[in-house]
Amino acid sequence: MNAQIDHNLEEIRRFRPSPEFAAQSVAQESLYTDAADDRLGFWADRARELHWHKPFTKTLDWTNPPFATWFEDGELNVAYNCLDRHVLAGHGDRIAIHWEGEPGDSRDISYAELTAEVKRAANLLTSLGIEAGDRVAIYLPMIPEAVVAMLAIARIGAVHSVVFGGFSPDSLHSRILDAEAKLVITADGGYRKGRAFGLKDTVDAALGKGAPSVAHVLVVKRTGNDVAWEDGRDLWWGDEIAQVDADHEAKAFPAEQPLFILYTSGTTGKPKGILHTSGGYLTQAAFTHRNVFDLHPESDVYWCTADVGWITGHSYVVYGPLANGATQVLYEGTPDTPHPGRWWEIIEKYKVSILYTAPTAIRSFMKVGRQIPQKYNLRSLRVLGSVGEPINPEAWIWYRHVIGGGSIPVVDTWWQTETGGIMISALPGITDLKPGSAQIPIPGISLDIVTDEGESVSGTDGGLLVITEPWPAMLRGIWGDPERFKETYWEKFGDKYFAGDGARRDEDGDIWLLGRVDDVMNVSGHRLSTAEIESSLVAHDMTAEAAVVGAADETTGQAVVAFVILKERQTVSMTNEEASEQLRAHVARQIGAIARPRQVFIVNELPKTRSGKIMRRLLRDLAEGREIGDTTTLADTAVMQSITDQVR
Numbered sequence: 001m002n003a004q005i006d007h008n009l010e011e012i013r014r015f016r017p018s019p020e021f022a023a024q025s026v027a028q029e030s031l032y033t034d035a036a037d038d039r040l041g042f043w044a045d046r047a048r049e050l051h052w053h054k055p056f057t058k059t060l061d062w063t064n065p066p067f068a069t070w071f072e073d074g075e076l077n078v079a080y081n082c083l084d085r086h087v088l089a090g091h092g093d094r095i096a097i098h099w100e101g102e103p104g105d106s107r108d109i110s111y112a113e114l115t116a117e118v119k120r121a122a123n124l125l126t127s128l129g130i131e132a133g134d135r136v137a138i139y140l141p142m143i144p145e146a147v148v149a150m151l152a153i154a155r156i157g158a159v160h161s162v163v164f165g166g167f168s169p170d171s172l173h174s175r176i177l178d179a180e181a182k183l184v185i186t187a188d189g190g191y192r193k194g195r196a197f198g199l200k201d202t203v204d205a206a207l208g209k210g211a212p213s214v215a216h217v218l219v220v221k222r223t224g225n226d227v228a229w230e231d232g233r234d235l236w237w238g239d240e241i242a243q244v245d246a247d248h249e250a251k252a253f254p255a256e257q258p259l260f261i262l263y264t265s266g267t268t269g270k271p272k273g274i275l276h277t278s279g280g281y282l283t284q285a286a287f288t289h290r291n292v293f294d295l296h297p298e299s300d301v302y303w304c305t306a307d308v309g310w311i312t313g314h315s316y317v318v319y320g321p322l323a324n325g326a327t328q329v330l331y332e333g334t335p336d337t338p339h340p341g342r343w344w345e346i347i348e349k350y351k352v353s354i355l356y357t358a359p360t361a362i363r364s365f366m367k368v369g370r371q372i373p374q375k376y377n378l379r380s381l382r383v384l385g386s387v388g389e390p391i392n393p394e395a396w397i398w399y400r401h402v403i404g405g406g407s408i409p410v411v412d413t414w415w416q417t418e419t420g421g422i423m424i425s426a427l428p429g430i431t432d433l434k435p436g437s438a439q440i441p442i443p444g445i446s447l448d449i450v451t452d453e454g455e456s457v458s459g460t461d462g463g464l465l466v467i468t469e470p471w472p473a474m475l476r477g478i479w480g481d482p483e484r485f486k487e488t489y490w491e492k493f494g495d496k497y498f499a500g501d502g503a504r505r506d507e508d509g510d511i512w513l514l515g516r517v518d519d520v521m522n523v524s525g526h527r528l529s530t531a532e533i534e535s536s537l538v539a540h541d542m543t544a545e546a547a548v549v550g551a552a553d554e555t556t557g558q559a560v561v562a563f564v565i566l567k568e569r570q571t572v573s574m575t576n577e578e579a580s581e582q583l584r585a586h587v588a589r590q591i592g593a594i595a596r597p598r599q600v601f602i603v604n605e606l607p608k609t610r611s612g613k614i615m616r617r618l619l620r621d622l623a624e625g626r627e628i629g630d631t632t633t634l635a636d637t638a639v640m641q642s643i644t645d646q647v648r
């Protein structure tokens with residue numbers, strides 16, 4: 001266990017909800033008792049808060065585990081639930097999105113306007129031959145068209161696969177191929193850190209590697225930079241959308257209609273296409289969004305800072321908030337452009353009342369200092385949320401005091417791409433908050449902490465986090481690979497979902513997450529696979545062997561640290577520093593900038609067991625500057641000394 005977590009475990013502060021907050025709380029204690037009395041009935045009631053074209057009569061079918069269906073015989077339209085429903089209820093004038101571009105341009109879009117745009121986009125997709133069940137890849141910056149595209153795809157029963165705009169041509173290419181996307185929606189570029197970056201050129205490079213399924217590329221004009229054009233294949237979004245009908249009726253689709261695929265890193269080199277469907281997913285996204293953030297849609301302004309390229313952007317930028325008729329901020333750029341107070345300026349401008357962000361962002365603001373946020377009026381804030389990695393108590397307290405003014409709730413939410421929605425979190429207004437702990441399962445979620453053999457741990461022992469009952473927003477599988485779905489999550493414990501995280505309960509029964517127990521790293525709240533980065537390093541001409549570890553990092557949680565053995569001839573032609581720099585750039589090019597190693601150490605050997613397995617644990621000790629642990633199982637116990645000499 002690392003020092004930071006040890007520190008977490010000593011945390012004893014508690015913060016009771018204020019009586020004023022509790023009095024207006026959306027969530028009520030009865031949620032817990034209702035869910036405990038009749039878990040399936042509880043979820044069926046939550047589902048009935050959505051609009052069903054055809055009501056369901058069955059709640060859960062778990063007769064063929066691990067393949068679940070929820071609300072199977074019901075029919076709904078996800079986009080209708082996020083749009084038309086609110087307009088018909090008289091909220092058409094309510095702002096759905098306050099969009100803020102990085103250069104300072106902005107747009108306010110009402111529910112009526114968003115609905116109209118999505119209707120046109122749905123007609124456009126249909127005119128391009130996209131039908132229910134077809135896959136469409138989205139590679140866009142954080143602009144309103146990203147939300148419009150997702151909802152238009154959902155509206156016609158097609159399946160989106162959003163690829164984060166920071167991924168490389170190779171990463172985009174493999175995702176397009178795996179999903180056999182028929183269409184790619186992109187932009188000429190986007191703004192980041194004060195500069196326009198290209199996106200269409202990345203799509204061109206990806207498709208240049210061969211993608212027979214793709215018939216068209218729709219391009220949104222954002223930055224106005226020059227783009228290459230393939231007549232017949234490439235179409236301007238703006239030109240095309242102007243030509244289609246404005247009217248579009250949302251048809252009903254089965255509750256289990258696939259809604260999206262989202263790729264995430266696992267323990268092997270190949271990212272997994274996590275598949276989510278419609279009715280259960282939307283039920284849990286909407287319920288958790290309303291209750292975890294205490295959403296009052298008529299008065300709150302909500303802001304989740306995640307990119308739509310990640311699951312947080314799917315569930316808590318697009319589907320949860322829009323299903324709830326929330327008003328939200330969507331921001332294109334980076335937190336420090338053009339000045340370090342940009343986020344706080346946005347909160348002041350739009351009077352944001354609910355902020356949902358990641359510990360890594362909070363820690364980088366802490367580093368810059370409280371004098372920056374203190375220049376702005378942040379008194380509109382009333383709920384703060386955290387996601388993506390454990391939040392250390394210091395960051396929690398800073399968030400509550402410096403950003404929240406000292407008295408508002410901070411909720412730490414644990415979940416995953418696979419879970420689709422929040423699984424563990426306090427409910428503000430009900431729960432006594434404890435900095436650093438994600439606390440308790442949300443109502444209707446059953447989980448446990450077990451030993452390697454699957455027995456519940458006793459008392460406060462650490463163990464593995466498992467989910468013991470199916471939940472509405474659970475992944476329905478890995479796209480095209482049912483075997484991998486079973487192996488990855490279900491084989492270890494049979495009927496329990498293995499999350500891949502370590503956890504423990506404290507004396508009060510509150511849950512503390514202890515980080516991943518597999519070869520998945522968490523860098524700035526983003527999941528990266530050691531195997532994927534290792535295979536990228538080994539794919540470089542000069543690499544003989546590579547080992548990658550996630551080392552604790554003060555700001556990003558973990559950082560990628562690589563140990564590389566060069567091929568013989570390389571060592572004469574360049575210095576280790578040059579080789580290391582080239583390899584870092586190579587990984588960024590191959591996978592994306594988020595995967596660029598913090599350090600690449602050039603070494604002569606790697607620590608291996610007699611059976612040839614690399615002992616990453618020892619490399620992690622070294623990367624974190626700790627004393628090297630037990631080396632007795634190494635084939636050659638002198639190896640660690642020689643690596644240490646080379647690295648330090």
Ligand code: PRX
Pocket residue numbers: 264311312386387388389390391412413414415416417418438499500501513515516522525526527
């Ligand atoms: O290790 C856990 C960590 O992030 C992993 C899931 O990553 P991803 O699928 O990319 O989704 C991130 C956003 C939901 C988990 O297995 N994680 C996420 N939230 C927390 C967390 N670890 C501790 N505390 C959290 N609140």
